[in-house]
Amino acid sequence: MSAPHLPEHPDFLWRNPEPKSSYDAVVVGGGGHGLATAYFLAKNHGMTNIAVLEKGWLAGGNMARNTTIIRSNYLWDESAAIYEHALKLWEILPEELEYDFLFSQRGVMNLAHTLGDVRESIRRVGANKLNGVDAEWLDPQQVKELCPILNIRDNIRYPVMGATYQPRAGIAKHDHVAWAFARKCDEMGVDIIQNCEVTGFLKDGNRVVGVKTNRGTIHTEKVGLAAAGHSSVLAELAGFQLPIQSHPLQALVSELHEPVHPTVVMSNHVHVYVSQAHKGELVMGAGVDSYNGYGQRGSFHVIEQQMAAAVELFPIFARAHVLRTWGGIVDTTLDASPIVGLTPVENMFVNCGWGTGGFKGTPAAGMTFAHTIATGAPHKLNAPFSLERFETGALIDEHGAAAVAH
Known part of the structure; x- marks a missing residue:
């Protein structure tokens, strides 16, 4: 458990480009989930003309403020499946991303x-x-x-x-995780745009066609919301509400x-x-x-x-x-489980409601959310975590496993 060498913030490992006028997809939120989503969109689905918009600095929100615990011992089948998949990804991602997370099991x-x-x-x-x-x-x-x-x-x-x-289970270095995803995203052509706050959305009827920001309007075919505690604010800008x-x-x-x-x-x-x-x-x-x-x-x-x-x-x-x-x-959320899936707005998708378990779920959240954005349909791992479950009553009550921040 000796103290390893910790590098300075490696901003030089990725570009800081100006936003383009249009992208195939835009991910709102430059934290762990947003960066992981962009990475898997590029890696698994060949979507590289995408942008990650962050209103502050990269990974300056919950990604920099969590306590880095990683585990998968949740009660219900649906939760165990997605968190266990995340844990398996944690075990291989340092080699895949060519960056040491200091993942200590x-x-x-x-x-x-x-x-x-x-x-x-x-x-x-x-x-x-x-x-x-x-x-x-x-x-x-x-x-x-x-x-x-x-x-x-x-x-x-x-x-x-x-x-x-x-x-x-164990812990990892959260900054290293963000830097690893950011570097790989940049290598694959993803634009990471910092200091770019979303102020509204462009819609054609009930279909999203663009994002309004403090750095101009960006036209896009798909929008993924991955802004954690601010997701409900973004949803209201888009014209719907989230039960969080x-x-x-x-x-x-x-x-x-x-x-x-x-x-x-x-x-x-x-x-x-x-x-x-x-x-x-x-x-x-x-x-x-x-x-x-x-x-x-x-x-x-x-x-x-x-x-x-x-x-x-x-x-x-x-x-x-x-x-x-x-x-x-x-x-x-009221059942202490996330929301990952479609929204009432066509071509707009949401990844939120992770509560205190967002960091540990980062890889699986990114992979399943990327699948949902790319295909327009949920992955089997995130299908149970749809927004519709609050209407149907098919809740996944994980208060026993998530009653304390972790």
Whole structure:
């Protein structure tokens, strides 16, 4: 877990072109999902006359603000399928993109603190195994052996009664992921246009034919929306609504430490999760703030509760110093599952609602969304995550697997 050499921001690895007057397709959102979508459009579907529009700087939104945890141990078949496919892509993409993500498969533990937690956790392990996802149930002593610094005494507020464990899960360097996709997109002819905010859309009846931006109008045959927490704003500009809410989600890091935390530990019950980054800082997060908003910051009481829980579970952290905090904007659906598919506007497609699970789903989200844009029909992996499920009632309730930011 020694600190590797981290390069400077490699802006020279891709062009910063002026937008052209027209493209075959436009992807709105220059984060992980937007860049992955553009990459798979070019690689799998031969669409290279496309543009990625980013209102700020490349990957400056949630891609730069998440805590980089990657796992696939979701309960329902539909979720397990798309996240497991994403995990398999994570395992091969560094070689394919010729860029080291620092993908560390150190495993992820989800702690159980009550009998209800234990029942649900064992149920999820069984469901994972049926879906071919690596999963184990650990008793408290096994938890302690895997993570020696974790407090498993029974005299704390929520004692550890066991944990689920996915050995293939882990963390990656989010900046490297964005840079890798951006470089490959640029090599294949994709235009990455930064500081280009979408202000509206051109429509011919109910069909989108262009995008209005602060840098001029761009004509296009297809538009993909991949703007996370701002997706609902873009949808309103296009004339339809999305069943999502945007919430602030914050995290914090400590000063640098020697390697002390060998895995990733999550606790939905006390709302905290902790890992140690490659450079040595402790990365901690909690659940979303309860209010809706677009501010990239959070509330002090959430940080206080998060740190109290972390110190209770990891007494060794009591004297660690917080280095900085930050926030992102997460788009959440009522069933805690994403929306990837068609919209009421012809030739406009949407990829949103990933909530706190957007980073881990990046490769599969990009691949399936690219398929949907290129063919006009969903891939089998994202077909269950259509917008229509909120009308039909075919929801995919993953609150148990996504109740805490991760």
